[in-house]
Amino acid sequence: xxxxxxxxxxxxxxxxxxxxxxxxxxxxxxxxxxxxxxxxxxxxxxxxxxxxxxxxxxxxxxxxxxxxxxxxxxxxxxxxxxxxxxxxxxxxxxxxxxxxxxxxxxxxxxxxxxxxxxxxxxxxxxxxxxxxxxxxxxxxxxxxxxxxxxxxxxxxxxxxxxxxxxxxxxxxxxxxxxxxxxxxxxxxxxxxxxxxxxxxxxxxxxxxxxxxxxxxxxxxxxxxxxxxxxxxxxxxxxxxxxxxxxxxxxxxxxxxxxxxxxxxxxxxxxxxxxxxxxxxxxxxxxxxxxxxxxxxxxxxxxxxxxxxxxxxxxxxxxxxxxxxxxxxxxxxxxxxxxxxxxxxxxxxxxxxxxxxxxxxxxxxxxxxxxxxxxxxxxxxxxxxxxxxxxxxxxxxxxxxxxxxxxxxxxxxxxxxxxxxxxxxxxxxxx
Amino acid sequence: xxxxxxxxxxxxxxxxxxxxxxxxxxxxxxxxxxxxxxxxxxxxxxxxxxxxxxxxxxxxxxxxxxxxxxxxxxxxxxxxxxxxxxxxxxxxxxxxxxxxxxxxxxxxxxxxxxxxxxxxxxxxxxxxxxxxxxxxxxxxxxxxxxxxxxxxxxxxxxxxxxxxxxxxxxxxxxxxxxxxxxxxxxxxxxxxxxxxxxxxxxxxxxxxxxxxxxxxxxxxxxxxxxxxxxxxxxxxxxxxxxxxxxxxxxxxxxxxxxxxxxxxxxxxxxxxxxxxxxxxxxxxxxxxxxxxxxxxxxxxxxxxxxxxxxxxxxxxxxxxxxxxxxxxxxxxxxxxxxxxxxxxxxxxxxxxxxxxxxxxxxxxxxxxxxxxxxxxxxxxxxxxxxxxxxxxxxxxxxxxxxxxxxxxxxxxxxxxxxxxxxxxxxxxxx
Numbered sequence: 001x002x003x004x005x006x007x008x009x010x011x012x013x014x015x016x017x018x019x020x021x022x023x024x025x026x027x028x029x030x031x032x033x034x035x036x037x038x039x040x041x042x043x044x045x046x047x048x049x050x051x052x053x054x055x056x057x058x059x060x061x062x063x064x065x066x067x068x069x070x071x072x073x074x075x076x077x078x079x080x081x082x083x084x085x086x087x088x089x090x091x092x093x094x095x096x097x098x099x100x101x102x103x104x105x106x107x108x109x110x111x112x113x114x115x116x117x118x119x120x121x122x123x124x125x126x127x128x129x130x131x132x133x134x135x136x137x138x139x140x141x142x143x144x145x146x147x148x149x150x151x152x153x154x155x156x157x158x159x160x161x162x163x164x165x166x167x168x169x170x171x172x173x174x175x176x177x178x179x180x181x182x183x184x185x186x187x188x189x190x191x192x193x194x195x196x197x198x199x200x201x202x203x204x205x206x207x208x209x210x211x212x213x214x215x216x217x218x219x220x221x222x223x224x225x226x227x228x229x230x231x232x233x234x235x236x237x238x239x240x241x242x243x244x245x246x247x248x249x250x251x252x253x254x255x256x257x258x259x260x261x262x263x264x265x266x267x268x269x270x271x272x273x274x275x276x277x278x279x280x281x282x283x284x285x286x287x288x289x290x291x292x293x294x295x296x297x298x299x300x301x302x303x304x305x306x307x308x309x310x311x312x313x314x315x316x317x318x319x320x321x322x323x324x325x326x327x328x329x330x331x332x333x334x335x336x337x338x339x340x341x342x343x344x345x346x347x348x349x350x351x352x353x354x355x356x357x358x359x360x361x362x363x364x365x366x367x368x369x370x371x372x373x374x375x376x377x378x379x380x381x382x383x384x385x386x387x388x389x390x391x392x393x394x395x396x397x398x399x400x401x402x403x404x405x406x407x408x409x410x411x412x413x414x415x416x417x418x419x420x421x422x423x424x425x426x427x428x429x430x
Numbered sequence: 431x432x433x434x435x436x437x438x439x440x441x442x443x444x445x446x447x448x449x450x451x452x453x454x455x456x457x458x459x460x461x462x463x464x465x466x467x468x469x470x471x472x473x474x475x476x477x478x479x480x481x482x483x484x485x486x487x488x489x490x491x492x493x494x495x496x497x498x499x500x501x502x503x504x505x506x507x508x509x510x511x512x513x514x515x516x517x518x519x520x521x522x523x524x525x526x527x528x529x530x531x532x533x534x535x536x537x538x539x540x541x542x543x544x545x546x547x548x549x550x551x552x553x554x555x556x557x558x559x560x561x562x563x564x565x566x567x568x569x570x571x572x573x574x575x576x577x578x579x580x581x582x583x584x585x586x587x588x589x590x591x592x593x594x595x596x597x598x599x600x601x602x603x604x605x606x607x608x609x610x611x612x613x614x615x616x617x618x619x620x621x622x623x624x625x626x627x628x629x630x631x632x633x634x635x636x637x638x639x640x641x642x643x644x645x646x647x648x649x650x651x652x653x654x655x656x657x658x659x660x661x662x663x664x665x666x667x668x669x670x671x672x673x674x675x676x677x678x679x680x681x682x683x684x685x686x687x688x689x690x691x692x693x694x695x696x697x698x699x700x701x702x703x704x705x706x707x708x709x710x711x712x713x714x715x716x717x718x719x720x721x722x723x724x725x726x727x728x729x730x731x732x733x734x735x736x737x738x739x740x741x742x743x744x745x746x747x748x749x750x751x752x753x754x755x756x757x758x759x760x761x762x763x764x765x766x767x768x769x770x771x772x773x774x775x776x777x778x779x780x781x782x783x784x785x786x787x788x789x790x791x792x793x794x795x796x797x798x799x800x801x802x803x804x805x806x807x808x809x810x811x812x813x814x815x816x817x818x819x820x821x822x823x824x825x826x827x828x829x830x831x832x833x834x835x836x837x838x839x840x841x842x843x844x845x846x847x848x849x850x851x852x853x854x855x856x857x858x859x860x
Contacts (some may be wrong), residue, residue: 073804079762110801215754274747275815277756295838305802305817310740317704324645326707330508371540372735372819374503374847375854381504385705385734389802390820417804424805 001046001399003028004039008051011379012355013058013339019332020379026056028361031173031399036357045388047401048059053369054393055379057335058354058364059118061342064246064267064296067108068101068123071424072199072301080320081214081276089301093184100423101126105133107420108306110413113139114305114406115389116364118397121206121244121267121296121346127164135172138402138410140362142346143168143183144208145246149192151240160201165203175398177206179244184210185229186217190370193236206242206347211240212280213247230255239264245343246296249273249281259288265345268337270314271305272298283337284319294345295337307389312338318382365394383426431476431829433458434469438481440793441809442767443488449762450809456486456600457793461603461829466787469725474681477831483799484823485809488784489548489739489792491772493695494638494676494726496554497538498531501854502731511706512646519731520633525860530685531556535563537850538736540843543569544836545737545819546794548827551674551697551726551776553638555609557594565602566831568840570792572776573598573639574611579622586626588629588855595633602654607636607776609674614640615659623666636672636777639663641683643677644708660685669694677725679703690719695775698767700744701735702728713767714749714758719770724775725767737819746814795824 005026012019027035027043034040076088087224101124112120119140122130129144134141145164149158169178180200182188188196202205212218212229221229231254232241239262246267248259258264268281286293295315297306312334319329329337343353352362366383370391373382395403402410431516435456438486455466457473461469464470506518510535519660531554549570552560557575575594577587591610599608600608610630612618618626630637642659644647651659661684669692676697678689691694698711725745742764749759759767773783782792796813800821803812825833832840 034651072804073807074804074816075807077808077811077815078757081756107804108799114801160706271747274751275756277750277754277758279751279754304811305818306817313740317701320707321704321709324707325707326511326514326705327508328707343696369845369847371537371544371843372737373538375501375505375851377503377505377854377858378507381507381734385507386504388735388737388820389818397642413801417799417801421805424807428807 002044003047003049003396003401004043004045004398005049005051006039009055010036010355011055011057011383013336014354014356021253027260028396029358033355033357033361036355038419039251043332049365049394050402051365053354053367055366055368055383055385056189056355056363057366057383058339059364059397060116060338061294061346061353062112062117062120062296062303062306063244063294063342063345065120065122065267065306066299067120067122067306068104068124068126068130069299069301069425070103070108070111071100071420073304075301075428077304082141084316084345092427095427096126098126098129102129102133103416103419103423105130105136106411106416109133109137109139110408110411110416111306113137113395113403113408114175115393116392116395117306118362118364118395119306119342119346119352121179121208123183129249130166131164131176134176136410138397138400139350140175140397142177142181142208144259147180147182147196148159148187150189152191152195154192156225158195161174161199162203165205171400174335179208181208185233186246187221190236193233197237197241200241208244208300209238209246210358211245211248212250218250228252230258234258234262243346247273247281249278256285256291259286259291263292265292265294267294267296268315269296269298269311269346269363270318272302274301280318280322282313282319283324284323287333290339291375292344293337294342309387309389324369331380334381334384352376361395361396361399364392366391367393432474432808433477433479433791433829433831434475435479435481435486435592435828436469440466440785441485441487441807441813443765444784446458447774454468458826458829461790463785463787463789463791466785472765480727481795483797484797485798485813486785486793487796487813487836488769488782488804489794489825489827490541490546491724491726491776491783492547492550492726492738493674493772493775494699494728494738495550495552495736496729497550497552498534498554498556498560499729499731499858500538500541501534501850503734505731505858506621507734520643521855525857527554527557527688528559530562530857531854533849535560535845536824536841536846538730539563539567540838540841541736541847542670543838544822544835545569545739546822546825547736547738548792548794548825549772549776549782551638552677553613555758560596561598561606563593566607566840568827569757570605570782570827572609572638576855577610577612578617578621582621582625584622587801588625591629592633595635603828609638610635611638615663616650620666623663623668627667627671630671636674637668638674639668639676641675641678642680643780645680648680658682658685660688664688664692666759672777676807677703677711679708686715686719686721689716690721693722695722695724697724697726697775698745699728699741700734700748700786705730710748710752712749712752713745714753717763722774723767724772738768739819742814761810764814791826791829794822795811795823797823822848
């Protein structure tokens with residue numbers, strides 16, 4: 001499809017000084033950004049978008065979530081962590097069926113598109129259903145079957161991952177990537193982790209794992225292995241593979257050095273870390289050491305939304321407060337965490353994450369004509385500190401319009417809300 | 431005006447167990463909630479609102495802001511605090527003219543109405559302009575001329591307050607209240623504060639003041655007065671008047687005891703405290719001691735928005751994180767801070783802050799038919815953890831509809847955006 005975005009403004013999120021371009025045109029063809037500037041001669045768009053009063057920026061990348069958990073959104077809040085997990089979440093997860101995961105995934109994909117997210121990285125189960133939802137909806141995703149196991153012979157979930165890889169990797173016009181998803185060092189034994197490493201090496205998969213989320217996890221790791229979770233998995237060889245490490249709230253200086261040296265991408269989830277009482281991840285320290293830090297919402301049952309504008313705002317504000325320094329994680333850094341750094345975490349930085357000729361056309365148009373975005377002193381500040389999810393007007397993924405003027409084109413929104421409600425209610429009383 | 435809201439759901443924010451009422455009607459007459467239940471016989475509404483799929487809750491109360499500062503929104507961010515204040519904000523404030531304050535106030539009032547705020551408490555200058563904007567727009571407000579002075583003879587601003595009181599207190603159908611606004615103990619000498627106390631006693635005004643916002647303020651107070659800012663102003667007698675104390679980030683146990691004993695209302699501004707690097711106010715401790723804690727956004731140049739849904743979410747999340755306890759500041763408490771506690775801070779708890787028969791009709795209707803509010807497990811969690819400003823569908827203040835289906839009825843929104851942009855740009859180049 002050929003799309004022309006006319007007379008618009010661009011926040012490219014490239015590192016050039018000319019990050020902002022005003023009154024300019026974008027030509028999209030074959031899923032890619034073909035041209036930025038004057039409208040190309042002989043370019044015959046099938047769709048023309050009026051970009052006046054809009055800001056085009058890269059689609060946001062939610063680097064860590066469990067989207068099917070939208071079914072448990074607002075189901076169990078303000079409870080102590082362990083009763084929440086063991087008495088509320090695990091019992092309903094036990095009862096989940098494939099169809100629940102499909103509708104929960106669809107509900108989250110609508111929420112993500114409506115709030116400007118064009119790509120996400122997920123870890124859960126019944127992942128075939130999430131892949132189907134990704135394929136149908138037009139969004140982009142990295143998907144990992146959550147892996148837990150005590151012995152290298154626990155092959156069920158590993159075989160599911162292989163099947164997922166064969167069925168889905170590179171499918172949906174290349175919008176789906178399959179990753180290996182060892183859940184955490186406290187749910188995977190060392191021998192099981194070694195098995196997962198073997199799997200990931202064989203299929204050239206990235207690793208998606210939870211690391212150093214709670215203080216208890218750190219204490220348990222020292223009790224069991226006499227070292228931190230980061231050092232523990234590094235010693236096993238996990239970081240020899242490109243790794244996305246979710247959370248990393250509690251880190252020693254040595255941990256940070258390991259993450260930097262091994263080029264591990266940290267997936268920061270400020271909203272979830274606060275809500276689950278895990279504390280404040282000091283991103284500032286990681287960034288100073290050159291670690292790639294991306295942003296995620298975590299699952300919608302521990303957030304309870306998947307609004308990346310909220311997360312990038314939080315990441316900036318929290319780091320200013322913990323360091324007592326207003327210059328920490330400035331607006332531009334927070335926006336990078338939500339775009340190009342996310343792309344880097346997923347290994348997709350040459351395809352997405354910035355608005356540049358040759359990259360895939362994954363972009364969002366922000367409606368600047370909102371009272372809370374006035375006066376127009378600075379677009380970058382406005383996007384980090386004032387923008388709301390509902391300012392996202394239009395969403396394009398892989399050169400296809402998924403939402404235009406806030407109307408979702410690829411999904412029957414009313415049907416999904418009805419089905420998600422039905423499945424959620426059935427599930428809790430199943 | 432007589433308004434009927436039909437077949438709706440109510441989150442009353444009363445302390446009763448029956449906080450949530452479903453499929454119910456509200457009759458509004460003469461600015462007040464006349465009846466909740468079956469539609470009254472002989473009630474002849476002039477306006478009927480279809481409340482299906484909506485949640486009626488009390489309008490949010492922004493207890494601390496400087497609304498005209500919307501003109502400096504996104505003007506100077508990510509700078510160290512003192513250069514920000516002395517090189518950026520103060521120089522433009524020096525050049526402010528009355529008309530700037532009018533358009534800046536109008537811009538903020540639109541933002542507040544669109545995000546569900548029906549009442550605010552402001553401190554700034556050219557307050558006649560803000561009062562005009564309140565009067566015209568239909569919102570409710572407590573207004574205080576910011577007072578700074580070194581000697582009891584610095585009468586200019588005090589006389590302005592008296593004039594404001596005479597011109598505006600109880601005006602606009604009683605929607606405007608005038609408070610005395612000593613800026614802070616570091617900008618008001620003890621003798622000046624005594625003069626302000628005298629003023630407030632004479633006119634029966636409440637006090638609105640900034641207290642214990644930054645670590646530097648505490649250090650300076652100990653250097654100058656050998657005590658904390660809280661103890662200092664209490665010893666002068668300030669807390670013998672009903673007081674709204676903004677910020678209170680850095681408090682000793684003795685400070686908290688004073689605030690509790692003197693029934694001081696604390697106005698918590700989590701977004702601003704984070705963004706300006708001042709840290710995390712531990713609301714949990716204050717609540718445990720029975721202190722009334724309300725919520726505010728602070729001025730839009732240090733936030734950079736006036737979205738109370740964001741603040742109440744932050745208040746809950748931050749307190750869970752600093753205490754490492756997921757049960758801290760649960761959803762219902764955060765919502766109380768943004769409604770009835772705000773009303774209490776302003777001395778308006780018998781008029782507003784809950785949905786009850788006899789109270790003034792200050793209420794908002796939330797559109798529950800949004801993907802990010804599904805499934806409908808729990809309305810209270812949904813409002814605190816998932817709701818967005820743009821979910822506010824309809825806003826009623828003093829029994830008058832200010833916004834219906836997101837259309838503002840009382841203000842020419844396009845004109846205000848144009849004028850605010852013009853004044854902001856002229857101001858910075860003046």
